[in-house]
Amino acid sequence: MKALDAISKRKSIDKFDKARKLCRTELTELLEYAQQAPSAFNIQHTRYIVIDDTESKALLKEISYGQQKVSDASAVIIILGDVQGINRLADISQRAVNEGIYGEGANEHIVQGAKRFYGNDAQAHREEAIRSASLATMNLMIAATAKGLATGPMIGFDAERLKKDFNIAERYIPVMLLTVGYAELGNWGKKPRLAVDEVSVYNAKGGVEHMLSK
Ligand SMILES: Cc1cc2nc3c(=O)[nH]c(=O)nc-3n(C[C@H](O)[C@H](O)[C@H](O)COP(=O)(O)O)c2cc1C
Numbered sequence: 001m002k003a004l005d006a007i008s009k010r011k012s013i014d015k016f017d018k019a020r021k022l023c024r025t026e027l028t029e030l031l032e033y034a035q036q037a038p039s040a041f042n043i044q045h046t047r048y049i050v051i052d053d054t055e056s057k058a059l060l061k062e063i064s065y066g067q068q069k070v071s072d073a074s075a076v077i078i079i080l081g082d083v084q085g086i087n088r089l090a091d092i093s094q095r096a097v098n099e100g101i102y103g104e105g106a107n108e109h110i111v112q113g114a115k116r117f118y119g120n121d122a123q124a125h126r127e128e129a130i131r132s133a134s135l136a137t138m139n140l141m142i143a144a145t146a147k148g149l150a151t152g153p154m155i156g157f158d159a160e161r162l163k164k165d166f167n168i169a170e171r172y173i174p175v176m177l178l179t180v181g182y183a184e185l186g187n188w189g190k191k192p193r194l195a196v197d198e199v200s201v202y203n204a205k206g207g208v209e210h211m212l213s214k
Contacts, residue, residue: 011189045129137176
């Protein structure tokens with residue numbers, strides 16, 4: 001399926017075909033597409049825990065207030081955002097130097113720039129981690145749709161319990177869960193969207209009233 005069709009056709013799936021499973025190679029391929037997403041300074045804050053065994057899915061269903069799709073989907077990916085992601089930036093930037101994408105020494109520049117930009121602002125680190133993980137998740141959903149698979153993003157879960165029961169360190173924010181599998185018959189159709197002119201303006205200016213100025 002072409003990317004534009006996948007964007008238009010993607011929808012959140014509630015009913016999954018319990019009998020059809022993805023193999024680990026397929027799941028890894030989806031994560032590779034997720035990893036192609038952009039992130040500020042290329043920090044790549046997103047981390048993934050893939051849950052594909054029955055016992056762990058049963059626990060995750062409990063943590064997700066009993067949402068049945070957690071059991072029925074082939075896998076559920078716990079999408080995490082690393083609030084300390086910046087600590088890997090030196091390594092990440094060095095790899096780009098090694099590949100000749102950045103010039104020699106540019107990595108130090110980038111790391112210093114990023115550290116100056118975020119400073120010790122915990123909220124800024126947190127917001128960036130959530131931004132990165134959200135973009136990666138979107139990529140994953142589009143890639144899955146393009147491959148004829150079904151996904152469902154979820155925020156309906158107890159984040160504190162998730163971290164405890166899956167032994168997730170404090171630095172990782174549970175950004176969302178993502179069910180992945182094959183759709184069963186009987187799912188909702190594509191839900192309506194606000195029209196573009198209801199949500200956008202061109203060339204807003206100071207002192208001039210527009211749709212988003214009040
Ligand atoms: C961050 C996020 C969290 C969501 N959490 C849940 C959830 O916990 N349970 C659920 O059934 N749907 C959840 N959804 C799905 C939304 O209801 C769905 O995206 C929205 O109704 C638009 O429908 P569509 O995705 O089919 O276009 C979530 C979606 C997003 C983006």
